[in-house]
Amino acid sequence: xxxxxxxxxxxxxxxxxxxxxxxxxxxxxxxxxxxxxxxxxxxxxxxxxxxxxxxxxxxxxxxxxxxxxxxxxxxxxxxxxxxxxxxxxxxxxxxxxxxxxxxxxxxxxxxxx
Amino acid sequence: xxxxxxxxxxxxxxxxxxxxxxxxxxxxxxxxxxxxxxxxxxxxxxxxxxxxxxxxxxxxxxxxxxxxxxxxxxxxxxxxxxxxxxxxxxxxxxxxxxxxxxxxxxxxxxxxxxx
Numbered sequence: 001x002x003x004x005x006x007x008x009x010x011x012x013x014x015x016x017x018x019x020x021x022x023x024x025x026x027x028x029x030x031x032x033x034x035x036x037x038x039x040x041x042x043x044x045x046x047x048x049x050x051x052x053x054x055x056x057x058x059x060x061x062x063x064x065x066x067x068x069x070x071x072x073x074x075x076x077x078x079x080x081x082x083x084x085x086x087x088x089x090x091x092x093x094x095x096x097x098x099x100x101x102x103x104x105x106x107x108x109x110x111x112x113x
Numbered sequence: 114x115x116x117x118x119x120x121x122x123x124x125x126x127x128x129x130x131x132x133x134x135x136x137x138x139x140x141x142x143x144x145x146x147x148x149x150x151x152x153x154x155x156x157x158x159x160x161x162x163x164x165x166x167x168x169x170x171x172x173x174x175x176x177x178x179x180x181x182x183x184x185x186x187x188x189x190x191x192x193x194x195x196x197x198x199x200x201x202x203x204x205x206x207x208x209x210x211x212x213x214x215x216x217x218x219x220x221x222x223x224x225x226x227x228x
Binding site: 034036044068091104 | 161221
């Protein structure tokens with residue numbers, strides 16, 4: 001049973017436009033959410049996070065929105081750049097486990113020049 | 114570079130052989146994690162240590178897998194009697210347990226191919 005779901009395996013966006021990546025979760029005990037970016041043959045790189053007590057966190061071109069009632073979060077990238085092309089993973093922590101993150105399967109973002 | 118360091122980066126081994134991966138975490142981090150990632154999946158938690166204590170193990174961590182962190186610094190992950198299904202990227206990560214939330218920083222991973 002997947003507790004963190006990224007239902008879009010891929011997303012293609014034009015350079016300069018907004019990229020919106022979505023993530024849904026089922027465990028209402030999750031209290032911290034993170035987004036990671038991953039290039040092929042490399043480990044995931046931390047991008048941005050949000051605590052469950054907030055509904056928005058912004059860092060430069062990246063903004064994460066959290067809708068707790070819908071158990072949904074999204075990552076907005078504005079403006080998108082070709083270098084943003086990668087796989088993006090949503091992850092959550094809490095939910096009874098102190099020690100680990102639960103990841104979604106990822107969304108592959110392609111930003112076309 | 115003071116990030117999480119893993120070696121070897123790539124390992125090809127014959128089925129039935131033992132392999133060992135090493136991880137050096139970010140120096141001030143007291144938590145160390147092992148994850149596994151296969152194609153088309155997100156990273157899956159295997160185990161984590163706080164200092165030298167192994168506090169949690171996933172059911173994915175079969176008896177053939179053992180992880181140690183003897184002095185609370187570097188860690189090793191050993192896979193005994195490897196099987197083809199063990200082929201994956203093994204990711205090490207670290208964090209500071211007292212930091213609000215739990216941002217985990219990953220190394221570049223160790224690719225294992227079992228032939």
